[in-house]
Amino acid sequence: MAERWKTRPEGSNWGDFGPDDQIGRMNLLTPEIRRKAAEEIREGRAFCLSLPLDYPGSNKLTPYRHPPRFHHARRGPGHNYNYALSDVNEIFSDVISDDAVLLFTQYSTQWDALGHVGSMFDADGDGVAEKVYYNGYRAGVEIVGPDDAPAEDPGAGALGIENLAETAVQGRGVLVDLETPYGRARKMVGYDELMRALEAQGTGVETGDFLCLHTGFAELVLSMNRDPDGEVLANACAVLDGRDEALLRWIDDSGLVAICADNFAVEAYPSRPGETDRYPGLPLHNLCLFRLGIHLGELWNFAELASWLKAAGRSRFFLTAPPLRLPRAVGSPVTPVATV
Ligand code: UVW
Numbered sequence: 001m002a003e004r005w006k007t008r009p010e011g012s013n014w015g016d017f018g019p020d021d022q023i024g025r026m027n028l029l030t031p032e033i034r035r036k037a038a039e040e041i042r043e044g045r046a047f048c049l050s051l052p053l054d055y056p057g058s059n060k061l062t063p064y065r066h067p068p069r070f071h072h073a074r075r076g077p078g079h080n081y082n083y084a085l086s087d088v089n090e091i092f093s094d095v096i097s098d099d100a101v102l103l104f105t106q107y108s109t110q111w112d113a114l115g116h117v118g119s120m121f122d123a124d125g126d127g128v129a130e131k132v133y134y135n136g137y138r139a140g141v142e143i144v145g146p147d148d149a150p151a152e153d154p155g156a157g158a159l160g161i162e163n164l165a166e167t168a169v170q171g172r173g174v175l176v177d178l179e180t181p182y183g184r185a186r187k188m189v190g191y192d193e194l195m196r197a198l199e200a201q202g203t204g205v206e207t208g209d210f211l212c213l214h215t216g217f218a219e220l221v222l223s224m225n226r227d228p229d230g231e232v233l234a235n236a237c238a239v240l241d242g243r244d245e246a247l248l249r250w251i252d253d254s255g256l257v258a259i260c261a262d263n264f265a266v267e268a269y270p271s272r273p274g275e276t277d278r279y280p281g282l283p284l285h286n287l288c289l290f291r292l293g294i295h296l297g298e299l300w301n302f303a304e305l306a307s308w309l310k311a312a313g314r315s316r317f318f319l320t321a322p323p324l325r326l327p328r329a330v331g332s333p334v335t336p337v338a339t340v
Pocket of ligand 1: 106112116264265266269298
C-alpha cells in the first residue's frame with residue numbers, strides 16, 4: 001500500500017515502520033529487548049497495577065465517561081444469574097451465572113489506542129485540513145450517529161486497540177517517582193523536572209522501555225471511596241507539560257515505546273488556557289498518538305509497586321500489560337502486572 005500522505009506532519013515518523021503500520025513505536029520492542037527486560041525479575045514478586053475498574057466512581061473526573069453498568073444477561077425467558085442447569089436437564093446440579101456489562105473502555109485503568117487522538121491536518125497537500133490519525137489513516141467512521149444513536153458500524157476502521165493486544169505487550173517498565181519531589185499539588189513537569197527526578201533515582205530510559213509515572217494521583221482517587229471530587233482531582237499531582245518542546249524532543253529521542261501514568265491524561269489538559277492561536281489542546285497526545293505512534297496508559301495504580309521499588313532501591317521491573325483484543329476499540333481497560 002502506498003503512503004496515505006503527501007506531506008507528513010513535522011517531527012513525525014509516519015512511514016518509518018512501513019506505510020501500513022498500526023503499532024508505531026512498539027516496533028522498537030524487539031525479542032532481545034524483551035529478553036533483557038525479563039532480567040528485572042529477581043524476586044518473583046508480582047504487583048497488580050490496576051484500580052478496581054469501578055473507580056474513580058462517578059463521571060465527575062471525565063463527564064463523558066461513566067462507571068461500568070451491569071445488565072442482566074438473558075437466558076431463555078429469564079436472566080442468567082444463578083441459573084439452575086436442572087432447567088435444561090433435571091439431572092444437572094449446576095448453578096450458573098453470566099455477565100453483560102456496559103463498559104466505557106477509557107473510564108478507569110486503560111490504554112489509549114493510536115485511534116484515540118488524531119489531528120486536523122492537510123495530509124493531501126491540497127490546502128484543506130481533514131481528520132487524520134497516525135500514519136495518515138483518515139477518520140472514516142462515525143462513532144455515534146445523530147442524536148447519540150449508535151451508528152450502524154461504529155468503531156475504528158484502523159488503529160484499534162487489537163493491534164496493540166497482538167504485540168502481547170511485555171517489556172521493561174521504568175517507574176519515575178514524581179510524588180516524592182513534587183508532592184500532590186498540581187505541578188507541571190517539563191524536561192528539566194523529569195530529568196531531575198530520573199537523576200535523583202539514578203536511572204534512565206532506553207530504547208524499548210515503558211516510561212511509568214507515579215504521581216500519587218491513583219492513591220488520591222482511591223482515598224475518595226468512589227465519590228470523586230472532580231475539582232480537586234483536576235488540579236492535583238504532577239502532570240507532564242505538553243507545551244515543553246525540550247520534553248517532546250526527549251520523548252522522541254529516547255526510544256521509549258509507551259508512557260503510562262497514574263493520572264487521567266498523562267499531561268495537563270487543556271494545555272494552554274487562554275491561548276488564541278490554533279494549537280492542540282493535548283500536545284503530548286498529539287506527539288505520541290498522532291505523530292510518533294507512542295501508546296499512552298492512564299489511571300494506572302503504581303502505589304504498592306512504587307513503595308516496594310523505593311525500599312529496594314530499584315526503578316525497573318518487568319511489565320505485562322496487554323489490552324483487551326477487542327477489534328475496533330479506541331481504548332481498552334487493562335490490568336497491568338509488574339514483576340520484580
Ligand atoms: C481525553 O479525552 C482527554 O483523552 P485521554 O483519556 O487520553 O486523556
